[in-house]
Structure formats: structure tokens, C-alpha cells
């Protein structure tokens with residue numbers, strides 16, 4: 001394969017190209033699953049087998065949790081700035097290997113190489129940011145209401161964190177969860193998506209090389225039904241952080257809820273870009289193309305609705321069609337490609353099914369709507385960038401998450417209607433407004449009900465030092481990344497120190 005990398009890294013990448021056997025990582029050792037069984041991961045761009053992934057069992061999870069629990073006992077006593085030293089090293093190693101990690105990411109997940117580099121950068125940023133938290137992890141010192149008494153709140157680790165992560169951002173999302181968990185003094189048991197084991201193994205290798213003591217990160221490959229459930233159900237897993245589908249998130253919440261276990265759930269989106277009649281239309285087109293068709297639409301934050309003021313609808317349609325026609329589809333390792341494959345055959349079929357439903361429900365298909373089945377591309381899973389118009393807010397394609405390169409234009413008459421349409425879905429992750437009117441922009445910032453709002457930019461592109469997550473069906477009130485991630489991975493402990501030498505009764509003796 002002809003990768004465009006430096007000579008030194010080219011060797012590394014070519015070696016990685018041979019089918020390989022991934023192993024679990026438990027208590028600092030690379031070990032096979034007790035099942036001895038494997039599945040394969042394949043390159044979505046051409047169907048080639050990349051490697052074999054262990055199909056782990058509950059027993060593997062039990063071993064991983066036991067190792068994590070034991071290791072956490074001493075890790076919690078390591079000063080946080082010292083824990084952070086390891087995170088700085090993780091950041092450095094990620095940076096050093098940025099190009100080879102990006103190549104692996106594209107190889108097994110399919111996103112175009114420029115985006116893969118962006119994703120690895122997100123993990124680098126997160127490593128340095130969370131390393132900095134090792135010298136903060138702020139609590140409060142506040143005055144006590146009584147004399148000669150001191151009051152403060154401190155963050156303490158939760159214990160063992162079970163992480164269940166998706167294939168669409170295999171290293172960024174894993175970094176959003178594992179780095180804050182570790183800097184805050186927790187141990188980790190991680191089940192990555194079976195589609196992206198290569199990335200997971202490389203990330204764990206970096207933790208290992210950075211000097212993370214054994215047992216603090218444990219990697220268990222396998223299915224959600226077996227490994228995921230075993231993590232969620234394990235009494236010694238204290239918190240579960242999950243990113244994935246709404247359906248699975250609900251199941252996790254139900255299972256964990258019965259045990260009063262904390263869950264942080266990051267699920268779907270049905271994100272919209274609103275384009276007002278005073279918008280810079282060319283800028284809006286840039287934002288829409290990038291956020292609807294980047295990552296082949298496989299982002300939780302992807303723009304899958306375009307809410308447009310009727311006065312500029314036709315012009316926007318025309319400009320979008322011109323741009324879509326220029327998008328190059330193909331293997332993401334080719335630097336000139338704009339849209340890569342989707343993850344697998346069943347994703348391709350699901351996307352196509354949604355498009356058929358759209359047509360059946362009366363939406364107008366302006367372009368796309370095809371599975372590419374000619375020539376080289378037929379070996380991969382490619383869907384043509386698809387644009388619908390005259391979509392009404394209640395249509396299936398305007399309500400359900402498609403997770404592919406499909407977006408729908410919904411015309412509206414004014415801003416109030418746009419906000420109503422934006423908010424009229426089950427999800428609440430990201431939204432965007434293009435307008436040059438400051439009054440409208442501020443109204444939208446207030447009234448769009450999503451966890452992330454963009455002004456004059458598309459719906460994607462969250463930065464790691466701000467909270468990431470959403471309202472309604474998107475989550476359960478927690479956030480990934482930013483300082484908010486620490487709220488997921490720590491408990492608050494309020495400490496009162498009475499140095500008066502007498503019994504002082506709060507709320508009584510001082511009143």
C-alpha cells in the first residue's frame with residue numbers, strides 16, 4: 001500500500017499492515033482470552049482482514065477488575081501531580097507517534113487521514129490538559145459558619161472505572177474517559193469497540209511505555225453482550241462511562257441503576273444547522289459540508305438536519321449540490337479523498353434503509369442515495385453523500401439518527417420556528433446557527449436545547465477543554481472531557497475541622 005508518510009514511519013506502518021493477533025492487557029500482561037476464541041477486524045475501505053480480536057468472557061473481566069481493584073488501592077495514595085507525570089509522558093508518546101497512529105486509525109476505522117490526524121491530536125490535547133489537572137483537581141475551601149472551624153471539599157477517586165467506547169472516535173473518546181479517570185486516582189477496565197482493536201492496543205501500549213503501574217489500565221476485547229455486561233454488572237466496578245447507541249445506553253443504565261452504580265452515558269444526536277436569511281451562505285455551506293459529510297457522517301455530532309429560512313432555501317440547495325458534486329469518495333489513506341467508507345456492511349444497509357424510508361415518506365432526494373458497487377470501491381462500504389429537501393420535522397429521516405453521509409433540508413419561516421424544529425427531537429447533543437444578526441444569535445444561544453451550540457460554524461469540532469455531551473436522549477446529565485469529566489470520575493468529600501476544642505453545633509449554637 002502506498003502510504004504518504006515519512007520514510008521512518010513508513011516501515012512501521014507497513015509492518016502493522018500484516019494481519020495480527022491482538023491480546024487483552026490484564027494486570028500489566030498481554031494475555032489471550034480464557035475463551036481462546038477470536039473474531040476479525042477488517043479495513044472498511046477494502047474488506048481486508050487486519051487482525052484477530054479476542055472474544056473475551058466474564059472470566060477475563062473478573063481478572064481485569066480484580067487487578068484494577070488491587071492496583072487502585074495504592075494508586076489513590078500517589079499524589080495527583082505525580083500521577084500526572086505519567087499523563088505528560090502519554091501526551092509526549094502520542095505526539096511522537098501521531099502519524100503512525102493516524103494511519104492505523106484510518107486503516108481500521110476508515111475516516112480520511114486528515115481527520116484521523118485531528119482525532120489523534122484530540123487525544124494529545126486531552127493528555128496534556130488532564131496532566132495539568134494533576135496540579136489542580138480543585139475543591140473549595142470555604143468559611144465555616146462557626147468560629148475556629150475549617151471547611152473544605154476535596155475530590156476523591158470513585159474506584160474502578162469501567163469504560164465502554166465506540167469505533168467512530170476510537171482514541172479521542174478513549175482519551176476523554178481514561179485520562180481523567182487515571183489522573184483522579186481511579187483504575188480502569190476498558191472494553192473498546194471490536195471494530196477498532198488496533199487503536200486500543202496501541203493506546204494501551206503507550207500507557208505501558210509511559211510507566212503506568214500494572215493493573216491501572218486493563219484492556220478486555222469482546223462483545224457488548226458478554227464483556228460490556230460483565231463490566232456493568234461487576235460489583236467492584238464503581239462507575240461505568242459509555243459512549244454508543246441510545247439503545248445500549250438505556251440497557252446499561254437499567255442494569256447499573258439497580259446497583260446504584262454511577263453511569264455516564266453519551267449517546268446519539270440528531271444535530272441541526274440553522275441557516276437564517278441574513279447568513280453568509282458560503283460559510284454556511286462550508287460548515288454544513290464539513291459537519292454532514294466529514295467522517296462519512298459517523299459522528300455523534302454530525303449535521304443531519306439543515307433548518308433553512310425559506311427565503312434562502314433554493315440558493316442554499318444549489319450551493320450545497322455544487323459542493324457535494326466535488327466531494328471525492330474513496331480510501332481515506334488517499335490524501336485527496338474527502339469522504340471515506342462507513343464502518344461495515346450492516347451500517348451501509350441501515351443508511352440505505354433510512355434513505356428509502358425518506359423517499360417513501362415523501363422527501364425529495366436531491367443527490368446521493370446509492371451504495372457504491374463498482375470497481376475497487378465495491379470491496380469497501382461506501383455510500384454517496386446524500387441530500388434530501390422539503391423534509392418535514394416529523395419524518396423518520398428528520399427524527400432518527402442515521403450515522404451516515406445523509407442530511408435533510410427542512411424549510412422554516414422564522415427563527416422561532418427554526419428553534420422549535422431544532423428542539424423537536426429526542427436528542428440534544430449539538431446545534432448550530434448561521435446568522436449575522438447578534439440579537440438572533442443570542443436568542444438561539446439561549447433557546448437551542450442542546451449541550452453544545454455553535455455560532456457561524458457547523459455542528460462538529462468540539463474542543464477537549466470544554467464539556468462534551470448533551471441533553472434529553474443524548475445523555476444522562478454527565479459530560480465527557482473538560483473539567484466536567486472530573487465530576488464523573490470523582491466523589492466529593494466535604495471535610496470539617498473543628499479546632500475550637502468544644503462541641504459546636506452547626507445551625508444551633510451560632511443562632
Ligand code: UN1
Pocket residue numbers: 122168169298299300301302459460461462463
Ligand atoms: C463523537 O462523534 O462522538 O466535536 C465525538 C466533534 C469531535 C468529537 C466527536 N471533536 O465532532
